[in-house]
Amino acid sequence: MLPELPVTCHSLLVTYFIMLKLENIRTSYGRIEAVKGISLEVGRGEIVCLIGSNGAGKSTTLMTISGVLAPAGGTIYFEGNETRGLPAHKIVSMGISQVPEGRRIFPKLTVRENLEMGAFLRGKGQGAGGKGDFASQLDYVFSLFPVLHERQKQLGGTLSGGEQQMLAIGRALMSQPRLLLLDEPSLGLAPIIVGKIFRTIRDLNAGGLTILLVEQNAKAALRLSHRGYVMESGTITGEGPGNELLSDPHIKKAYLGE
């Protein structure tokens, strides 16, 4: 009996601390294999970033985790459960939410309706995940981004780029995820807005949310993250703590422009 206990403890601890685990994931986009067998881990409470140039397969990786793209091989575990092969809407219900590249807010729904869609699985009914839950989560998102409160009756498509990014993040938070996937949240935004978005990401993480961040703005992303992975043409070529990667000569040359 006794010798088995540490093993059980160990596996429980691993399941608890490693929130997301990808093993040898391969995904094709049409005929092109965009992700060629990658493995990565995201621990509970971490911010992990995935950096790399355009077309390295970063967005494909996120879409595979979310279940939009079906991997050709490999396994994905989220909180110890295998998610590979589940449809996207099931994966959202497990607690993974994504802010995709290009924000993709619903342009012809109002800001409030966009947020309601984010809470689609939470419902507005009674009981747990009911009406009060929705209202308090809405208040929370409005407290993070007060501008969304002001504009809640406006159509999503009329917002500026920065406001759309805030809406996209707020919408993803409405499902009360435990893991947030963020794809290029700084893309095409003014530096002052980028600063605000990155501060929000840090605050969300401080509040206990685990984050997997994909960024081309490698320097800012690595500074923000606990750990990072470097992705090049579909494979992972480097990994380590954020500050370690920041001082790596190869990464400095290839991604930081130094």
Next chain:
Amino acid sequence: MLLQQIINGLTVGGVYALIALGYTLVYGILELINFAHGEIYMIGAYLGIIFLGIFTASGLTQYSLFLSLFLTFIMSVIVCSAYGFTVEKLAYKPLRNAPRLNPLISAIGVSIFLQNYVMLTQGATDKVFPHVLPVTTVKFLDVTMTSLQIFIIIASILLMAGLHVFIMKTKTGKAMRAVAQDKVMASLMGINIDRIISVTFIIGSGLAAVAGLMVAMYYGLVNYSIGYIAGIKAFTAAVLGGIGSIPGAMIGGFVLGLIESLGASYLSSEYKDAYAFIVLIVILLIKPTGLLGKSEGQKP
């Protein structure tokens, strides 16, 4: 004379609008022209005759005409929705990721299949709607309206108002709009896309059933081929209003009904069916996206 023709036009227009909504709802979500939709309408007309026949034979109509008609509508809508649901699952869903031409061909195949299926099971000759409706007319100024016309106009407007509220206010309606705008993003919200597509087909088919039943009551005759011309005209109405636009389909239906009715009385009734298509050609030349349609370029 003019007012009379407007009333006639609104009656037919309400029917066109109800069918056009089915085209536009499905197009909005799948970008598919569901050419089998006219056949669903035709099946709705047959189902009306069948169910009313059953209720009359069982004595219900003699007991209460209102209850009998009400149940006929309910049953036709339910069975027609089941047809629409099944057609989507069997003929369109397997082709979801195929090139866009494939589901279109499948739709035409379903249309031909359903026409022949009804012809074989119901016969190739006209079926007569049971003579149970009392004919009462209302005279107002120089206009004579039958109670049936008033019923058709009011019922179609009420159904459209109901649909509008459903789409704008309910959770499922909002999810339908979200799916129409961005399917991938909608699935990342936790929306089950397949369920929303099924709901869309069920609603569209239900509206077509009501339209078919009202036409059967109005003209008193149906046959297996009525879905073809009605389908094409309602499709014209949907394009006229801007395909994919729900208010567009409603307006398009009424505009088309009015044009037909006014054209038939002031120009020549022999070309009645041609006016719809002349208008379609003119609209497509001047404003290719239809009256309320938005250009594809505005999509993000």
